[in-house]
Amino acid sequence: MRQLSEHLRTAAQLSSDEVKALAAQGVKTLICNRPDGEEEGQPSAESMRTLVESLGMNWYFLPVVSGQVMDEQGDAFGEILAKAEAPVVAYCRTGARCGCLWALSLRHERSGERLVEALKLAGYDMPDFFKRLQG
Template structure:
């Protein structure tokens, strides 16, 4: 996962990150997510990646919030919204609008 290309000045491109990952023997998956616009479908896609990718798995974004949202959405059919919200809070995230969405 990576922020969309060009989101921030100086950010490495998806292609440069793919090249680096592959040079280290890692598989590369590109799931661009716009900040504040994470969809349920992206969460499902993230869950598929987590289920099928070889561990260890590295997922990243600028602050980690989008990765946290994707993680929670990928597990929403297996865990309660309350459990996912508490897990995100324990990880240091405060995203009231997203928390409402998970619990809704």
């Protein structure tokens, strides 16, 4: 997991056991940024929603196609974060889309340089996306 803010971590695809562990750790909200059917054997958003809600957590589904993260999706991610009960974990296949969405959600509040620095500190290495933020 990567820590992007005091209340937000990102992750790769979560298993049922990992979701249960997150609930036990006090995570209140999960955001899925992975479209259904992206990879064989991937749990469906509906099955994850059912599990998450059965554990008393909040669920948001904002599917984003890998490599096609749009500014508007970043805005939608920011809207979810603004109302989500913390702590929050967002996940996709590798966690990269979640990092992109987080940065895009803050693009009007922070400079591209500050966002790139924060992503790098969290362990992200996305040179093309970094150029987009700084461009």
